[in-house]
Amino acid sequence: MFNRRSVLAGGAAVALTPTSALSGASEQGAPSIAQVEDAMRRATMFMTEKVAVRGGYVWSYLADQSRRWGEMEALPSMIWTQAPGTPEMGQVFLDAWKATGDEAYYQAAEAAAQALVDGQHPSGGWNYVIDFAGEDSLRHWYETVGRNGWRLEEFQHYYGNATFDDHATVECGRFLLRLHLAKGDARWRPPLDRAIGFVLDSQYPVGGWPQRWPRMGEFSNHGKPDYSGYITLNDEVADENIDFLLLVLQQLADDRVREPILRAMACYRDLQHADPTPGWALQYTLDMQPAGARTYEPRAIVPHTTAAAISKMMDFYQLTGDRSFLQGLPRALDWLDSVELPRERWSEGRNFLRHYEPETGRPLAVHRRGSNAQNGEYYVDYNAAGDRGEKHIDVARLRTRLAQVAALDPEEATRNSALKGRGPSLLPDYVVTRDVGGSDLNVTATSASARDVAHLVSGLNAEGYWPQELKTTSHPYRGPGPSSPPPGFVDRGQVGDEWDTSPFSEPTGPLGISTGLYINNMSRLISHVARVRRG
Numbered sequence: 001m002f003n004r005r006s007v008l009a010g011g012a013a014v015a016l017t018p019t020s021a022l023s024g025a026s027e028q029g030a031p032s033i034a035q036v037e038d039a040m041r042r043a044t045m046f047m048t049e050k051v052a053v054r055g056g057y058v059w060s061y062l063a064d065q066s067r068r069w070g071e072m073e074a075l076p077s078m079i080w081t082q083a084p085g086t087p088e089m090g091q092v093f094l095d096a097w098k099a100t101g102d103e104a105y106y107q108a109a110e111a112a113a114q115a116l117v118d119g120q121h122p123s124g125g126w127n128y129v130i131d132f133a134g135e136d137s138l139r140h141w142y143e144t145v146g147r148n149g150w151r152l153e154e155f156q157h158y159y160g161n162a163t164f165d166d167h168a169t170v171e172c173g174r175f176l177l178r179l180h181l182a183k184g185d186a187r188w189r190p191p192l193d194r195a196i197g198f199v200l201d202s203q204y205p206v207g208g209w210p211q212r213w214p215r216m217g218e219f220s221n222h223g224k225p226d227y228s229g230y231i232t233l234n235d236e237v238a239d240e241n242i243d244f245l246l247l248v249l250q251q252l253a254d255d256r257v258r259e260p261i262l263r264a265m266a267c268y269r270d271l272q273h274a275d276p277t278p279g280w281a282l283q284y285t286l287d288m289q290p291a292g293a294r295t296y297e298p299r300a301i302v303p304h305t306t307a308a309a310i311s312k313m314m315d316f317y318q319l320t321g322d323r324s325f326l327q328g329l330p331r332a333l334d335w336l337d338s339v340e341l342p343r344e345r346w347s348e349g350r351n352f353l354r355h356y357e358p359e360t361g362r363p364l365a366v367h368r369r370g371s372n373a374q375n376g377e378y379y380v381d382y383n384a385a386g387d388r389g390e391k392h393i394d395v396a397r398l399r400t401r402l403a404q405v406a407a408l409d410p411e412e413a414t415r416n417s418a419l420k421g422r423g424p425s426l427l428p429d430y431v432v433t434r435d436v437g438g439s440d441l442n443v444t445a446t447s448a449s450a451r452d453v454a455h456l457v458s459g460l461n462a463e464g465y466w467p468q469e470l471k472t473t474s475h476p477y478r479g480p481g482p483s484s485p486p487p488g489f490v491d492r493g494q495v496g497d498e499w500d501t502s503p504f505s506e507p508t509g510p511l512g513i514s515t516g517l518y519i520n521n522m523s524r525l526i527s528h529v530a531r532v533r534r535g
Helices: 004-008 033-051 086-100 103-118 135-146 165-183 186-202 234-252 255-270 303-320 329-339 395-406 453-459 515-534
Strands: 060-062 078-080 129-131 363-369 377-381 511-514
Touching: 033 086, 033 103, 033 453, 033 515, 086 103, 086 165, 086 515, 103 129, 103 165, 103 186, 129 135, 165 186, 165 234, 186 234, 186 255, 234 255, 234 303, 255 303, 303 329, 303 395, 329 395, 453 515, 511 515
Parallel strands: none
Antiparallel strands: 060 511, 078 129, 363 377
16 A cells, blocks of 8 residues: 555654644754655554555554454454544545645545445445454354443344444445545445435434334343334434535535435424423434433433534524524523532533433433343432532533524524535535544543644654553453352442453553554644645
8 A cells, every 4th residue: 555665765763852833844853744744654554554454444453463442342354433443544544645645545545445335234324343254253243242241232232234323324424425526436426325325214204313224123122122223312313414414415416315304403303302301312212202222321311412402403593594493492401500410519520410300300320230241230210319420511601602593593594504505515625633532442531732743753653653552451252241240249330340341441551553543643744734735
C-alpha cells in the first residue's frame, strides 16, 4: 500500500522539543511539514501493512498482536464496524488524501471500504463485527466469548442480521457515500444503495426503526421479550438514521428518502410520554409505549434521552418550520427540572439518574447479583434514594436554545434546511475533526493535552505506531462459568468473576496498538497539514 522507500526518504526522525502552537517549519523546534507528512505515512503504512485484516480493523491489539479487542476480545480473522473501527479508519484515510493528495491514502480507504462491502449483510446493513473466517467461526465466537460477557447482553445471542446500534450500519453507509462521491467511482454505488435500502426497508410504518433487522426468529432475552425489534432511540438510532437520509437527500438528490425522513421525525415527536413523565424512553413497543431492553434497561422514561430528544425537536423545527415539534418541549424541560438531583448527590457534574417509572415518575434503581452470565442477573427496584448522579444535563442551556429557536418564524428557522434544499453541504471536506472514542475505554480515558504536533511526530515509535497503554482488557474465554459465585467473590462492577468475558479497566496495562489513537493522532496531523498548505 505505502512504498517503504518513499516513507523513509525524508531521513531519520529527530528529537523534537514539544510545542503547543505550530504553524510551520519556521518555528524553532517545530517539525517541518515534510516531517509531519513522513510521520503520517509511516503510521499509516504500519496500520495498513502490519495490522489490517483484509483492509479492516478492530480497536486495540497487544504489541505482538497475540490478543486483540473490539468491544469484546476478537479473533484474528475479525474486524469491527463500531467506532473507533473500520469506517472511521476509512474516513481518516480520506481526510489524509484530501489534505496531502497522496493516492496511497485513497487506496487505504478503498481497502477499508472493500472489507466492509465483503462483510455487508445481504439485507444491506452491518453487524458490529465481521469475521472473514466465515459464518461458523462467527457463530462459535458468539456461543463462547459473546455468550459469557455478563454485562454485554447484545453479544450473548447470535442474531445473524444487521444492527443500527452504536451507529454500525450508518457509519459504514456514510463512509461508502463519501468514497463514492470522492471520485465518482461507480463501483461503490451498489453497496451504498443496499445500505440506503436497508434504512428504508427496516423503517416501520409508524416511522421508527428497530435496533436490529431483519427479524430472524424468536428469541427470549433472559426470560424477557427480544427487545431488538422495538422502536429504538437508544444510541441515537433514530437521530443517526434521519441524519443519514438527509445526507442522501442532499448529496445524491434521492427524493425517495424525503417522506421517510418526515415520517421518522413525526414518530420521534409523538413518542413523548404523557404526564407525569413527559419525556422520552430508550425504546418503545410498536404501539409506541415505553419498553425495556437489556435486563439492566427497565421500562422507563430517561432524562438523558429526553434531553437529546429536546435538541432533536428543535432541529426538526429548523428543518421543517413545523411548530408542532416545539409544543411539548416546555413540559419536558419542566420535568427535567423536577427530577434534577440536589447538588449533594451530583457526581463529577453528573446531576441526573437514568430511569424513571413512566406512570408514577418514581426513580428506578438497577442492581445485579451473582458473578457471571450463567449465575448472575440484573434486577430493578425503587431503592434509588442514595444513588448519585449518572448523567450530566444542562437544562438551562436547553431552555436558552428553545427561546432562541421559538422566536424564529418558520422561514427564518429553515433558512439552512437541507430538507428544503438550503444551507451548506452536510458532507464536510474533513470528517474526523474531533477525537473519536466510541465505546473504546482505552481511547476515551486518554488525555489529549499532550498530543500537539511535535509530540506526535516524535512519539511515533521505530515500528511506526503510537504506543497506547491498554488499561482496558478482558478475561480470556475459559468455558461457561460456575452456577454459583466463587467463594469470596466481590463484584467490581465492570466485570464479574474470571469466567466473565466483559471488558474491564485496570490501573495500568501493557503498551499496545490502538486504532482509536491512530485515528485521533492522524486527525490532528491532518489538520496541521491542511492549515499549513492553506498558508
